Amino acid sequence: MLKLEGLTTTFGKTCAVQDVSLSIPAGQFVGVIGRSGAGKSTLLRTINRLAEPTSGRVIWRDADMTGVSGSQLRDWRRRCSMVFQQFNLVGRLDVLNNVLMGRLTQTPFWRAVTKTWSSEDRALAFAALDQFDISGLASQRADQLSGGQQQRVAICRALMQDPEIILADEPVASLDPRNTGIVMDALALVNRQFGLTVLCNLHSLDLARGYCDRLVGMANGRVVFDGTPAALTDAAARELYGMDADEVIGPDRAAKPPVA
Numbered sequence: 001m002l003k004l005e006g007l008t009t010t011f012g013k014t015c016a017v018q019d020v021s022l023s024i025p026a027g028q029f030v031g032v033i034g035r036s037g038a039g040k041s042t043l044l045r046t047i048n049r050l051a052e053p054t055s056g057r058v059i060w061r062d063a064d065m066t067g068v069s070g071s072q073l074r075d076w077r078r079r080c081s082m083v084f085q086q087f088n089l090v091g092r093l094d095v096l097n098n099v100l101m102g103r104l105t106q107t108p109f110w111r112a113v114t115k116t117w118s119s120e121d122r123a124l125a126f127a128a129l130d131q132f133d134i135s136g137l138a139s140q141r142a143d144q145l146s147g148g149q150q151q152r153v154a155i156c157r158a159l160m161q162d163p164e165i166i167l168a169d170e171p172v173a174s175l176d177p178r179n180t181g182i183v184m185d186a187l188a189l190v191n192r193q194f195g196l197t198v199l200c201n202l203h204s205l206d207l208a209r210g211y212c213d214r215l216v217g218m219a220n221g222r223v224v225f226d227g228t229p230a231a232l233t234d235a236a237a238r239e240l241y242g243m244d245a246d247e248v249i250g251p252d253r254a255a256k257p258p259v260a
């Protein structure tokens, strides 16, 4: 269970995350939705301490992760890997070495520098690539891949950390519809087959409804919706997105009289 208790993160006068309390059972696929600037990214970054909470607590398996530092913080970040919108691969390195970078926290530094990974790590990396049908790309430079391929490599790298939680920050925002489906299917596989908890920020309501067990809607840093996709009616979504609703949900046909 991941528990957020009164989590608040401020940047100067901006309160990006305000008093967020959530209990997320292990293995849940949670979609975090809301307008741009609602605090979705900051929430994910606060969970793994890329952003420091101003107050409140992050609790994982009954242990408080808010105050940990040094090796305990590194271990926490290993256990909750991030997947980013821009993939964050090393473009000039091949796919295999990018994936192996996920082992850095568990590997002596010299192995990474000299690219002499253990045969066990290499086998794990190939197995991860194989899961997502991209083992054939192992020797290609990362910057020669399509966005969807790069994001699958990034997911493999995240898995190499042997995480318990995946924090995916707009993982499909840079992808075309076909690659969006492939990457969302990869995250669903990570969730269902490997049993990892997934928290995923999404702009598309259709994707959020289609892939997630639970939706957390944010507005102005606060949680204003928390329920199943079925509970997020168009009316509730309109309230969440305010003036952006037409763009996200489509025009409100019910509110407009039919054209004579």
Ligand SMILES: Nc1ncnc2c1ncn2[C@@H]1O[C@H](COP(=O)(O)OP(=O)(O)OP(=O)(O)O)[C@@H](O)[C@H]1O
Pocket: 011, 014, 015, 016, 034, 035, 036, 037, 038, 039, 040, 041, 042, 043
């Ligand atoms: N490092 C930072 N320094 C200052 N302000 C920040 C920082 N990060 C986020 N903010 C502010 O915090 C608020 C929430 O931003 P955040 O990126 O978390 O929202 P979001 O819902 O993820 O938006 P988007 O969907 O556009 O990525 C915004 O007002 C943003 O400008």
